[in-house]
Amino acid sequence: MAAQPNGTADAPIEVSLIPTVVGINFGNSYASIAEGSAECIANEDGERQIACAVSFHGEEIYIGNQAKHQLVKNSKNTITGFRNLLGKKFSEIPSDKPSVSAPVIQHPEQPDVAAYKVQVLQAAPSPLPTTASNTPAASNAATPRSEPTPAERILTVSEVTTIFLKSLVQSAEDFLGKKVQGAVISVPTWFEDAQRAALEQAAEDAGLKVLQLLEEAAAAAVTTTTDATSSGLPADRTQLVVDLGASALELHLLSLREGLAFSRGTLSDRAVGGDAIDDKLIRFFAKEFTKKTKTALAVSPAGGAQDARAEAKLRLAAEHTKRTLSASPGAATCSVESLKDGLDFAGTITRLRFDMEVRAVYDAVLARARALVDAAGADLLDVDEVVYVGGSASLPGLDETLAQGLREDVVTPFTAGTVVGGGVGDPTTILARGCALQAKLVATLADGTEEEREVRAAFAGGSKWTQARATSKTVGMLFPEEGAEGPLGGQWIPTVLKDTAVPCRRTLRFDVDLGEAEGEKKVGFEVWEVKEGVKIEKVKPPKDEEEDMPEDGEEEEEEEEIEVKERTVEKENLLTALHFAAKEAKKAKGRWTTKVEVQFLIDENGALEISAWEIGASGRGEKTSVSVPAS
């Protein structure tokens, strides 16, 4: 196999007690692989983003990014985009889409199975048997051909997947120096059972034990709830996962509650993706090429065979341009030798120009995000954190566009500064790292008893334990205050947010101000269920601006009213109240304060129990409890 370097030794089987497990992000266009301690592994070409492509050239097989280059001259024998076809019947695959790589055909022998036909060279048969003196033995048979013979090879989608996964695992084993004993592989949310089964089968054929097929949103949630990324963020938050891959856009609205995640909505759009960005970019460069050289070049869709080849070359070069743009604020170059008619091309594009060209894609992402949160009955203002996944999501322009719809204090990998330099928020490695963390978790589960096996089974697809009930209203504490601002009449501390899976427990610790007065001191609060909403106000912009430009009539109209959104909290339901006397109060700067811990416990039926105690010098004080029945 071409992908294997010389001197590859079999990875030794370790007797270590912790099995070597990896996480694989298996996308339609790119894959990446990460190891137990959540570090993305580079393959032998130094690529952390490995293109999902397999190319056959003569006797050689190219896998990964090398295979992508084969798309220029050898596109008939190059297979890409095979993941999405896994587990699908030939009749289910839409055939209208023109393909730049090897076409999908009906398998000649098996009915209704999708396959690829590639031209390969079969290795020459072994030379004639020789005698001891190393001369050919006498034989009546005709001398066999000493050259490899051209042949046709039919590969099913699952065979291609097996070849690809095998090479991924081989890269990982070469890197780790250990035999890989299991893997967690990411799958898109829309994968059906048949597709999951097909992927599992293909992985098994590649000699890989699948520990779990993990939804991409879940992988992102695992990575972002580990200590490394979530430090400084609240444990209870709403997360918007923007997965802008090469071939599709997927959006997930996740509710993360102390690491426990569930999806409040998912939306996928195959029309928006990195390929759409590529299309726009190569069209821009093709136009520039025509302007510079006076040579007509029609790309996407290509005008002819020559144009198609030029398009393939441009696409490869544009990949590099995109990466440069993501990494640096300046201009990026794109240069292709002999693009068409032997003419070279070298062009530059600035980030501003690029953002203008692909504005439509960014806007589409924002529109889809709006549609998603609306469908989930939420608002974009409810999003506390944005997580970007996929190579195209590394573009800073996308973040800037999305920021328009979001709250100002929303945390994105760009505002946290963790995108560049392979930081924890690097969109290209998040899924693989999440899978690796999950693999480590699953691999270390005990399975001694029946119950422990039950726990292990809970990670399999469609387990009943994934069914859970969640709260529908935010519950919190209201500390009444005289003459307080706002409609609530006191200090509001939300404790159990809505959409928290039950049973749950939240413990808060804080100081309570007890005033200046001596004598008996009391801590007390009311427990409310609240209604959260978004208030939209139309505000006229300040007058003086309009006066500044009186002649520009159009703009005036546009700016007439600005929508101002604000999150609101409304008291809805008084559940109970709790109070106790403070005994461990301390005086500082003339005011008495005490430290208090309050615990909210909601059982699986929704009954709420609230306990509170003081934290004094001698540890926990007396516990006061009150409970609210379930409805």
Added chain:
Amino acid sequence: MANVVDIQVVPPPLPASWAPPASTGKATAPLVERRLLPAGPAYLAHVKRAVHKLTFEEHDQHAENERKRLEALNGTGVNGEDDLGVGDEEEGDDLLLLDPKEWKKQDHYRVLGLSHLRYKATDEQIKIAHRKKVLKHHPDKKAGVAGDANDDAFFKCIQKAFEVLTNPERRRQFDSVDPYFELLEADVPTPTQLKNAKNLNKFFFETFGPVFEREARFSRKQPVPMLGSYEDSKATVEAFYDFWYNFDSWRSFEYHDKEVNEGSDHRDDKRYTEKKNKAERARRKKEDTARLRDIVDRALAHDPRIKRIKQEEKEAREAKKKNKGGAANGASQKQKEEEERKKKEEEEAKRKEEEEKAARAEAKKAKAAAANAAKKARRQQRAAEGDA
């Protein structure tokens, strides 16, 4: 552990007019159905609580146990590889500032982070410990980090320590004079302490036990009988003292040898130093033998078991005599026994004195010999100069 969230909000004091509203009796809002993403430790915890039907408090306990199990699975090492219990020791500032030129004074075990194992460390453990230290302190690791040029000093110390501890002969020499144990050597109960001890029985075994355990490492014969307990039989006790009076020690003192003066390559000079070293070694060895003997003597003199055994023997004899019916005879026998014992003790003391005398004499002789040799050498030298 319960996850306690510290929040920075400070609620205001209660208004004087506030009275806790009577319980409204209202129930919580109805729950909604959701499908969890089966991923992450939080999901695992959620499932575990559901499957094992645990409350949050019970689950906290459970998680703690699980953590311990995983820790055991990991071994104490890093990266899940078993490091044979080498572990990580703290490196004090004084350790990192060691001067490699003074390597003879350094504690090699401490330098390699093996001070909890010392002479018990196996070759494999030494290798692992050395590897760990090298990975941490190799000068290449520190290249680029601003610092003084001398920051490979500790690395040199590590290399020296490894060199000493991997050579069996040199390791034996270092083990003989291990500074850690030399400090402990003085920690032997004194006769006054033993006399004043409130509970001699307990005090004896508590103080002498570790002393003998410490000394046992020097024995060429293994295993070494240990002090044991109060209930030991006469045979065991006798075997114990028998062994310790005939203790065959491998302890030697080459480590304290003075280096042959580098500047002089005169062979007489060398011979002179060698001779001195040899004498010094012999002296130390003798001292050590005497020290051990003293310990054993002291133990024997205060051993509550001896008393007990004698008592028992006496009782047995008396019982026998009673059976025979002659009481007076018993008394005389007891006297006889006492006399015999005294005699033995005297003999013992005499022998010891003699031994010490002999040792002193020998040391003197050796010294005299050395002095003679030196004198002779000087004389010869002078003669040679005169000839020239």
